[in-house]
Amino acid sequence: MTLAPNKATPDRETETAELELLEMGELGDTVAEFEDQQINVFGGIPGERVVARIYRYRRRKKKIVSAMVDTVLRASSSRVAPPCPYYGPCSGCQWQHISYDAQLELKREAVARSLRSYPALSGADVSPTRSGPSRFNYRNHARFTVRYGGQLGFSNRITRRFVRVDRCMLMGESINEALTALQDRCGETTNLSIRIGANTGNRLIQPTFKNPEIEVASGQTHYVERLHGWPFRVASPSFFQVNTAQAESLIDLVRERLELTGSETVVDAYAGVGVFAVLLAPHVTRAIAIEDSHSAIEDAKINAADLDNLTFVEARAEDAMRTIVHEYGLGGPPDAVVLDPPRVGCHPGTLEALLELRPRHVAYVSCDPPSLARDLDILVKGGYSLDSVDPVDMFPQTYHVECLATLSAGADR
Structure with missing residues (x-):
């Protein structure tokens, strides 16, 4: 896993606090009382007591305090070990640490x-x-951030750190195959999208790449998916369920x-x-x-x-x-x-x-x-x-x- 330097480094990156986690709040984070305010805590479950890293930063000229669980002192019975090696540094999966039955009830x-x-x-x-x-490998659409000469990955929502990802457990296999073919070769763009037809094998990659080292086709304007056997043509900017x-x-x-x-x-x-x-x-x-x-x-x-x-x-x-x-x-x-x-x-x-x-x-x-x-x-x-x-x-x-x-x-x- 590659962590890029944090460009929005909190004032006190190593600051920690012991927190009692309350209800589930916005963005899939638990809520905790800290310094006479409620803050969002990534990676927790209501009812837990944790040691969390505190992040202080500004977004849109507003001071924000957030936290990420570092050590669990009192665990919920719903806590499980996240299977993905990127969980945490990559904030895309908020609930991998929660049992699936508990996820369903929280929703x-x-x-x-x-x-x-x-x-x-x-x-x-x-x-x-x-x-x-399917609890994993279900997504038919991925949007990757591209940094540092063509590395593909995601940016953490709290720390803003870029995390290189070589395989995403939420994505369909065809997306991960394309990710392997594109990794380290996409320096000509800052973002890219991969969409696949889970029932057709079609694949769309945008934008169009000129790098001769890239061996997968790109620049498609449409792809086709089937729902209940019926074919649907989908243009690259159009919405389709993931x-x-x-x-x-x-x-x-x-x-x-x-x-x-x-x-x-x-x-x-x-x-x-x-x-x-x-x-x-x-x-x-x-x-x-x-x-x-x-x-x-x-x-x-x-x-x-x-x-x-x-x-x-x-x-x-x-x-x-x-x-x-x-x-x-x-x-x-x-x-x-x-x-x-x-x-x-x-x-x-x-x-x-x-x-x-x-x-x-x-x-x-x-x-x-x-x-x-x-x-x-x-x-x-x-x-x-x-x-x-x-x-x-x-x-x-x-x-x-x-x-x-x-x-x-x-x-x-």
Whole structure:
């Protein structure tokens, strides 16, 4: 393992403190009281007592104090030995030191905690987190930092130190093969991305490299992945779920929660490359996909192949939702709307339009519990009932959690 010199060296790098770890906080860190303030502690578990290294630094002109566990004095029963040699210096996996069952419960609690912050959602029942088939080697997308003449690795979130990584335990095997071929040869860039089709063997590497020592192809503009056997072309800048197997499970769950019978009209309001719209279309009478990215819409049209009941709308969701009934001759509200917005959540105009449109069912997919809870509060106050909340472990070994919430309109629809 190579640690580069720390360019943002804390004032007292060797400072340590004995800390009692409280609840799990932001970014997958535990919270502790230190010097009359609460600080984030990387590598802990609630209830533990530890000796931690203290880091003092400035970010965006603000003084920040953080800590990293150095020695565990009183261990949680959920603590396990992290299998990755880079764990700690590389902060990408926040929870390798926590047993997998405990990770699943922490993710369920993170969703529940966000919902409890809104009185209208405080009684919501959050299901156990749905585990995936793979706890490691599940990611189909890697973004590497490049430093020191072409070394690939990651930068620690707290120390800002660069850590050379020769193999990442979260990445699919094809990504690690490319990493080996690219390591020490990529000095012409500062960042690179590798994306793979877990079910197709396709691989995309950006940017284009000119170094003749690099023997893997690079500069591809698209790659192809299959979900439930259906091919999806994905452009290099387009969003696609990083865990292929769990993406398939999530699609099945959306279908199940919407209770589709085949007679419905369904709208996919943040369609991207068309995953939900394309895979739901064979199970409904009509599907409409809304997306404001031209490149994503172009991919989605190709991905739709010969589906004749799927219509694409290139527009912002907050605009298209207001006119969709009249412009596309629906004759009334759609039966269901699928929302899968960016991490920040839905645009306020989208939620306003949804409450005016009032479809019978809404399926909301989110990777950010706070923004999900904020938007669900608006929908529930607008007359919807929250029927189910299902966390899905799309990101094992990290604090991130995907979640599906389903809602239904009241009888006054």
